[in-house]
Amino acid sequence: MSLNASDISSIIKKQIKDFSKKDINKKSEQGEILSIGDGIALVSGLDEVKLGELLDFGNDVYGMALNLEEDAVGVVLMGQSNSIKEGDKVKRTYNVVSIPVGDQMIGRVINALGEPIDGKGAINSKKTRVVFKIAPGVMTRESVNQPLETGLIAIDSLVPIGKGQRELIIGDRQTGKTSIAIDTILNQKGKNVKCIYVAIGQKNSTVAQIVQKLKLAGAMEYTTIVIAGASELSPLQYLAPYSGVTIAEEWMEKGEDVLIVYDDLTKHAIAYRTLSLLLRRPPGREAYPGDVFYLHSQLLERAARVNKKYGGGSITALPIIETQSGDISAYIPTNVISITDGQIFTSEALFNSGQRPAIDVGFSVSRVGSSAQIKAMKQSASSLKLELSQFNEMQSFAQFSSDLDDSTKKILDHGKKVYSILKQPQYSPLDQSIQIIILFTIKNRLIENVPFNFIDKFKENLIEFIKKDPNANEIATEIRNTKEITKELNDRMLITFKTFVDNFIISNAIVRNNQNQEANKEAGDK
Known part of the structure; x- marks a missing residue:
């Protein structure tokens, strides 16, 4: 995607030729495609374009400006690029990526651009919000002290989640991470909490099963589903979680409580890495770009419980991260662990032994803790x-000894029952x-x-x-x-x-x- 000598020469000649013609203060509204491939276009002539602005390529193809360079703009395409070619004109829309918000989104299944994909017709929302924005500041926030009940006894008792908290669900594939999130959504019925489930890089068949389950349980009455499936383009997978939290922020500012699930941010980071490498950004550790930490921090910091002056609502985030062989010290897991307020760790060994949900009590922690529990639960x-800690410790010793005293037997028997x-x-x-x-x-x-x-x-x-x-x-x-x-x-x-x-x-x-x-x-x- 780099410019060759002839491209640079033609840009300079064009700039000299047009210099006397155009008013210096006038914004350039139209550019030209220099090169295109792999869903990335390099466009020249858009001097005043904004970061994240939508660009019109014609033929119903839009792109988002992500790289603002001196002589060209790197644009990620939001649709199929078969109908456009080098030399085509590109127009500015002057609109940063925005999506519709409001109560009209409840019960709907949408894509990352806020367009309905559930066959129920158009979404009649008159209000839109910018997808990329700064998180609420420290002074706008309230302390997290109200419980968000998951309905799972292992979580509500041991790693409680509060409204406005960011609790990471982390573990290997097929250890019940999504099940924990879906059960939490089901448990919000009648509790005046709106829910958003963002599926990133998931199979469409898997998401369809989740939607069907939520419908049968009556949970779609307070839930919105945002899908950027495995077959979707990387830009849409990159955009999906920001679209989800933008819908949530509208409700938070109206004083409502929202639960949002990001399933999962590992695939989100991979989509962003794909975009970054195609845009020729310099790779760092594991080929991720240097700003991959900011990718998730700017997303998760938008979860908060705000004070009455700013609406008085809350967004509780449950990001999901997939590990490889339980390695929580890998790059993306450590990034997200450091951003969140605790983690629920699912263990493959516990899952295979029949413990469901397979929550590892030793690794799991909530940094909000008992502040998010009612007194009776405490x-x-x-x-x-x-x-449970005593049981786990005794069990590791008991396997080496056949003759155990009565107090040890009591601890082991009680722990197994618990x-x-x-x-x-x-x-x-x-x-x-x-x-x-x-x-x-x-x-x-x-x-x-x-x-x-x-x-x-x-x-x-x-x-x-x-x-x-x-x-x-x-x-x-x-x-x-x-x-x-x-x-x-x-x-x-x-x-x-x-x-x-x-x-x-x-x-x-x-x-x-x-x-x-x-x-x-x-x-x-x-």
């Missing part, structure tokens, strides 16, 4: 991380009050006499009991309303759920089974 989950309770099927988020009651039974060791092979059944029966039993349902409602466990409520919960556990043990003849197992073991020893 009270119930306070010792959970310590219990991990089993933290398992959750896909597309089945739990209400926070139910989560708190489940965690309450763990904290108060009510599950101690329930054998490990009965734990899954115990959890199912407990959830059913909370929904159907009037007393348990009243406790859940009180937790939901007061958001804390008072001394009086704590005593009621102990009585109610201790009785439930005792009845569960009796109804499943667990005591008799345990006695039979012990008798069989003694007979075997003899």
